[in-house]
Amino acid sequence: MESHLNTTLTRSRRSLADRASRTFGKFGVFFRGFMEEPGMVGSIIPSSRFTINRMLAPVDWDNCRLFVEYGPGVGTFGDAVLAKMRPDAHYIAIDTNGLYVDYLKDSIDDPRFTAVLGSAADVERIVREHGHEHADYVLSGLPFSTLPDGVGPQIIRATHDVLRVGGAFLVYQFTAVSRDLMRARFTRIDSGFEPLNILPCKLFWGWKDAE
Numbered sequence: 001m002e003s004h005l006n007t008t009l010t011r012s013r014r015s016l017a018d019r020a021s022r023t024f025g026k027f028g029v030f031f032r033g034f035m036e037e038p039g040m041v042g043s044i045i046p047s048s049r050f051t052i053n054r055m056l057a058p059v060d061w062d063n064c065r066l067f068v069e070y071g072p073g074v075g076t077f078g079d080a081v082l083a084k085m086r087p088d089a090h091y092i093a094i095d096t097n098g099l100y101v102d103y104l105k106d107s108i109d110d111p112r113f114t115a116v117l118g119s120a121a122d123v124e125r126i127v128r129e130h131g132h133e134h135a136d137y138v139l140s141g142l143p144f145s146t147l148p149d150g151v152g153p154q155i156i157r158a159t160h161d162v163l164r165v166g167g168a169f170l171v172y173q174f175t176a177v178s179r180d181l182m183r184a185r186f187t188r189i190d191s192g193f194e195p196l197n198i199l200p201c202k203l204f205w206g207w208k209d210a211e
Ligand SMILES: C[S@@+](CC[C@H](N)C(=O)[O-])C[C@H]1O[C@@H](n2cnc3c(N)ncnc32)[C@H](O)[C@@H]1O
Pocket: 040, 041, 042, 043, 045, 046, 047, 070, 071, 072, 073, 074, 075, 076, 077, 094, 095, 096, 097, 100, 118, 119, 120, 121, 141, 142, 143, 147, 151
């Protein structure tokens, strides 16, 4: 009885998600990803342009050769990052969701951009495999509160190690869980808040200082 109910719920969730992705384009694809993996996606709607602008404001684009993004979803930050990036810089976007990675590969046609199916926890290997030693900036839209146990701290460690000295980890989240995790590695963390987002969100910039 219970398994019949679960199957019926899964089917109706899937058909709602399919209809949404056909009808609402980019937003529909995002919503479909949420319906399939709610804990990994963590939000039903992409970030606002206010969050994008505020989050990227401290980036020194002239000195950015490699920009990495975790959890790009349907590429909410993609146009803004590519518009500001140097012509010879690279942008690697890493997401665990194959639906999103396929969408990014189909929709972003820029030689500086690469979408990778994988986990942020493997950022060091991914960066090396793409011919770089370090990242200048790493942006994260990951839902740290709902990631599987141990994954959050692993991502913070790997991110600190992959960044060059002077680089930064840019993080936006509905809660401050990410900042609490960042404190294990980042000694200097700036904070901000963006009310014009669904839901209003907290912003953190963790700077990698010389040891
Ligand atoms: C809240 S969505 C952010 C979407 C988008 N960046 C935005 O601002 O609209 C979180 C994203 O993180 C991805 N994700 C979850 N765990 C991940 C991991 N370990 N590595 C990379 N991406 C992950 C999900 O698939 C989803 O695309």
